[in-house]
Amino acid sequence: MSAAALSQRPSRRMLRRFLRHRLAVASLLTLAVLGLAALSAPLVERALGVDANAADLFLRMQPPSAAHPLGTDELGRDLLCRLLYGGRVSLGVGLIAAIFSAIIGTAIGLVAGYSGGIADRLLMRINDAVIALPLLPLLIVLAAVDLGKLGVPPPVAQSEDISLYRIVVIITLFGWNTVARLVRAETLALRQREFIRAAVALGTAPRSIMWRHILPNAVSPVIVATTLSIGHIILFESTLSFLGLGIQPPAASWGNMLTNAQEVIWSTPELAIWPGLLIFVTVMAFNFLGDGLQDALDPRALD
């Protein structure tokens, strides 16, 4: 390592290492484009003069045209608009559930790692169990649970957005454990270091030690794990939506668009291409991005 490299600030070095991971940079750009496109869904809808959720049975399964750039689906709805709205759902659910999972996982990991003892052992056992369980069947049961029986008032339980909230909650329920494990491991390692002992000796409150001294040092693995988890979450969300247990029609999601496409697979197989391709590309982009961040944020990595 040259003197110039040593004198560089860490953030610079991270940026340089990240930029060298070409697939990660390309993924970041792809995700930015997809995100912007999803955000602009209402604009596109207005520009085309269509309604993404309105069926028109005279326009079923039209080929691409000026009015419908990607054609129409099996109910005569504009495919492009539905893809964009579906992207809002997938990206939104992925981001929100991943962030919730990261926050909860960090809190649990910090407390378990710092306090140790029975709480820590219990947490690790739960963690082992969650990793080992057949997740999808459990998610399916959770997605099928009748909210009315849980005491949720009917207006809420039957509202249109409830499937969105429900899926975020379910995924968060099983999503915190990776981050918790990482933060715990980091906390255990940091707890033995001199600067933490010094803080303890100075009489700093445990909460403050966790928040000001341990957390900043554990941020990198959390960022990497969270980025990677977004990909997993999008896969789970689209799978559940595809099975009819996630986002409910008429609202579009990439998963439930494929459910409908499956029914017309013998006559119009083209409809199955776009939603799946977008899921695939998005998940892959998040995975590459996580991989690139891992390389960039690892302080032990050499240039």
Add this chain to the structure above:
Amino acid sequence: MARFATGRLLESLIVLGAMSFAVYVLIGLMPGDPIDLMISGNPRMTSEDAARLRALYGLDRPLVERYATWLLSALQGDFGYSRSYAQPVLDILLPRLGNTMILMGLSLAATLAIAIPLGVFAAVRPYSPADNAINLFCFAGISMPSFWLALLCIILFAVKLGWLPAGGMETVGGSGALDRLQHLIMPVAVLTVTNVGSFTRYMRASMIQTLRQDYIRTARAKGAGPSRLLVGHALQNALLPLITIVGLSFGNLFSGALITEIMFSWLGMGKLMYDAILGNDFNLALVGLLFATAATLIGNFLADIGQVAIDPRVTFAGREATQ
């Protein structure tokens, strides 16, 4: 060893017990009511009859009591009846379990047969174009929504080309080994593609780590050729972590099998459970989910025991310390 095994077994049983309660509660929260479903086909039923039925089946008692009753009879081997099949749950489940085992077993074998050589191949030439290409392939597999891949395969091989059947276990009427094999190709292939990526990456990482160790350098210094070095010295040790990964991936594999079974109408456990959940067949769903959980726990348990039995470096105390 025996103490370690007993401890792990006990742990698995506790997890299974906790899961059985959690799943019992969850299934109770599913939409619909068993008595309503029972009397919906019979207009002469009065609400008094319904209440009597409810008492007969014990549904008017508190949840914990109902669970205890259920658990007691389950422990004696009585898992109750399926509503939609009108048969004992076990009679339906066991053959389906066999079908899932066939699917999962073949796919796991194919996955390992691809992942191990591919991972070793990549590990020997890290960051070469070949390694990068393999890495790209792995990421593609990991990121692939399995239901979409299944749809694409059906479109290509069943709809367009007509080479393979779109689903099912065998052709109605005509059967035979070849016919069954044809029905297996797509489900096994889809399940394999979605799993092979992560296994290859684990194999590559493990191999790279092994090749860095001192004993490999010693072997090289003593004149061991590249193939002898890899197969004779490195491979055995590099494979050890894979045992744990295989054990831990049973749950994942089952989830993948569920999707594959639904897509290809493969009559396995996953499809059975999915249909039971959607069809309000509460008892079947409950027992199916517990069987799936038990199967994954057994997989984990065997992997843990196998690891300790095979690798003399893994001590029982060591397992506690390393997470």
